[in-house]
Amino acid sequence: MIDDQQPPVPAARALQGGVLMGLANLVPGISGGTMILAIGLYEQFIAAVADVSRLRFRRSSLQFLAVMAVGLGAAVVIFSGVAVLLVTEYRPVMYALFIGMTLGGAPELWRECRPLRPGTLVAVTVGVAAMAGFASLGGSAPLQATIPVLLLVGAAGASSMILPGISGSYVLLVLGMYDTVIGSLSFSQLKESPVESLSIIVPVVIGAGLGIALLSNLLKALLQRFAAPSHGVLLGLLVGSVLGLYPFQQPVHPELATRTMRKAIVSVVVEHEPVEDVAARVEGVSPEELTALAGPWEGQSKGDLKRAGLTLVRFRPELTEVFGAVLLFLLGFAATRRLGRGSRAAAA
Numbered sequence: 360m361i362d363d364q365q366p367p368v369p370a371a372r373a374l375q376g377g378v379l380m381g382l383a384n385l386v387p388g389i390s391g392g393t394m395i396l397a398i399g400l401y402e403q404f405i406a407a408v409a410d411v412s413r414l415r416f417r418r419s420s421l422q423f424l425a426v427m428a429v430g431l432g433a434a435v436v437i438f439s440g441v442a443v444l445l446v447t448e449y450r451p452v453m454y455a456l457f458i459g460m461t462l463g464g465a466p467e468l469w470r471e472c473r474p475l476r477p478g479t480l481v482a483v484t485v486g487v488a489a490m491a492g493f494a495s496l497g498g499s500a501p502l503q504a505t506i507p508v509l510l511l512v513g514a515a516g517a518s519s520m521i522l523p524g525i526s527g528s529y530v531l532l533v534l535g536m537y538d539t540v541i542g543s544l545s546f547s548q549l550k551e552s553p554v555e556s557l558s559i560i561v562p563v564v565i566g567a568g569l570g571i572a573l574l575s576n577l578l579k580a581l582l583q584r585f586a587a588p589s590h591g592v593l594l595g596l597l598v599g600s601v602l603g604l605y606p607f608q609q610p611v612h613p614e615l616a617t618r619t620m621r622k623a624i625v626s627v628v629v630e631h632e633p634v635e636d637v638a639a640r641v642e643g644v645s646p647e648e649l650t651a652l653a654g655p656w657e658g659q660s661k662g663d664l665k666r667a668g669l670t671l672v673r674f675r676p677e678l679t680e681v682f683g684a685v686l687l688f689l690l691g692f693a694a695t696r697r698l699g700r701g702s703r704a705a706a707a
Contacts, residue, residue, distance in 0.1 A: 367419040368403050370426050375698065376400045377430020383457075385435065385442035393523040393600050396593060397464025398698040402582060405521070409579040412572030447617050451606040451676070455684035458601045459691025465597060466696070471590040482588040486595015491602055504539050506562050512536050513566025514573075521574045523596045606684045608671035614652045615668030620644075627653040629661050 368376075376398060380391035395401045404427070407420035446453045472479050516530050531540055543549075543559040581589040610616035615624065623641045626632045627649065634653070638646040656664060676684070 368400065368423050370422070372400065373423050373426035374430040376404070377427035377432075378434045379430075379460075379698075380427065381431040381434025382438060382442065384431075385438065385446075390523060390600070391431070392521055393461055393597065396468070396523040396597055397461055397695045399464070399467055401523070401593070405575050405578050405582065408521070408571060408575040412575055450608060451680060451684055452687060454604045454606040454608075455687040456691040458604050458606070459688035459693075460695045461597060461601050461604075461691075463692040463695025463698075465594060468590055468594040468597060472587050472594060474587070476587065479587045479591040482591030483595040483598075486592040486597075487599040488595070490596055490599025504536075504559060508536075509540075509559060509562035510566035510569070512540065513563035513568075514570025516540070516563070517567035517570040518574060521571060521578065523593065523600055605673060607676040607680065608673050610668065611670045611672050612667050615664055620652070621664055621668050623649060624653045624656055625661050625664055628656045628659060628664070 376395055379394040379398060383394040384391050392401070395404050403423065407423045410417050410420040411424065442453075472483070512531070512534055515534065518530065539559060540563055543556040549556045578589075615621045619641060623637050623644070626637045627634055634646045634650050638644050638649045641649070656667075659667075
C-alpha cells in the first residue's frame with residue numbers, strides 16, 4: 360500500500376530503476392512501467408509522480424524522479440544501439456530474458472494481493488484479459504489531428520510510463536497516429552514546417568502531462584483505498600504483458616525489422632528521395648537492391664512500414680534454442696527477484 364510517509368528511496372535503487380526503465384523502453388512490447396513494477400519501485404514511483412503533478416515538491420520525490428531520469432537517459436543513450444541490435448539479431452535471447460525479468464516481479468505482487476478474495480482474483484483476470492485484448496489490436500485508420508484528439512492521444516501514449524505492459528509507440532500505432540506524432544518530431548519536419556509540427560507536438564505534450572497527472576493520482580488513490588484488488592489488476596497486467604514476448608518469433612518482413620533499412624525504405628517510398636542518394640548512406644546496399652526492397656511498399660505510409668516491421672511469425676525452435684531460452688528466463692527471473700529483495704530491504 361502506498362504510504363505518504365514512506366522512507367526515501369536510496370539513490371542507487373532509483374538509479375537502477377531508471378536504467379531498467381530505459382532498457383525496457385528500448386525493447387518493442389515492453390514498457391518502462393513493467394520493469395519498475397517488477398523490481399518493487401512502482402508504488403514509490405506513482406507516489407512521487409502524483410506529488411509533483413499536484414505541485415507538492417517534496418525533496419524526496421524530486422530526488423527520486425531526478426535520479427531515475429538520469430538512469431533512464433543514460434540507458435537510452437548508452438544502450439540504444441546495442442539493444443536494437445540484440446533485439447533484431449537475437450530476438451529469442453532478449454525476449455526470453457525479458458520474460459524472466461518481468462515475471463520475476465509476480466511473486467511479490469501476489470503477496471500484496473493477499474488475503475485472496477474472489478474480487479481480487481477477478482481483478483487479476485481483468486488485468487490479464489486487458490493485456491490480451493490490447494495485444495490483439497491492430498492499427499486503425501488515422502484519426503483527424505484536431506486539438507481534442509491530440510490531447511487524448513498524448514494522454515493515451517503517456518500511459519506507457521505509468522501502466523505496466525503498455526508500449527507508447529504501440530498505442531500510437533493502434534490509434535493510427537504514429538505517422539502524425541512521430542513524424543512531427545523529426546528534425547526535417549521541424550525545420551521545414553515548424554508551426555505545423557508544433558501544432559501537433561504541443562497538444563500531445565499537454566495531453567501527456569495531463570494523462571500522467573490524472574493517472575498517477577488515480578492509481579495512488581486506488582492503491583491506498585483498494586490495495587488488494589488494485590494489486591490484482593497490476594499483477595494481471597504484469598503477467599499479461601509477456602503475451603507478446605513469445606521468444607521464438609521472427610519478422611515477417613526482415614527488410615523492415617532493422618531501423619536502418621526501414622528508414623532507408625521510408626526515405627525512398629514516403630519521402631521520395633533518389634534511390635542512389637539513400638543507398639549511398641546505407642553500408643552494403645546497392646541502389647538496385649534498395650529499389651527491389653522498396654518496390655513492394657510503394658504507396659504505404661511510415662506508420663504502415665513501422666507496423667509491418669513489428670509483425671512477427673512464430674517458428675519451430677530446436678531443442679538447444681528451447682534449453683537456452685529456459686536458462687535465460689531463469690536468469691532474468693532470478694535477477695529481478697534479487698533486485699526486488701534489495702528494494703524491500705532498503706525500505707525496511
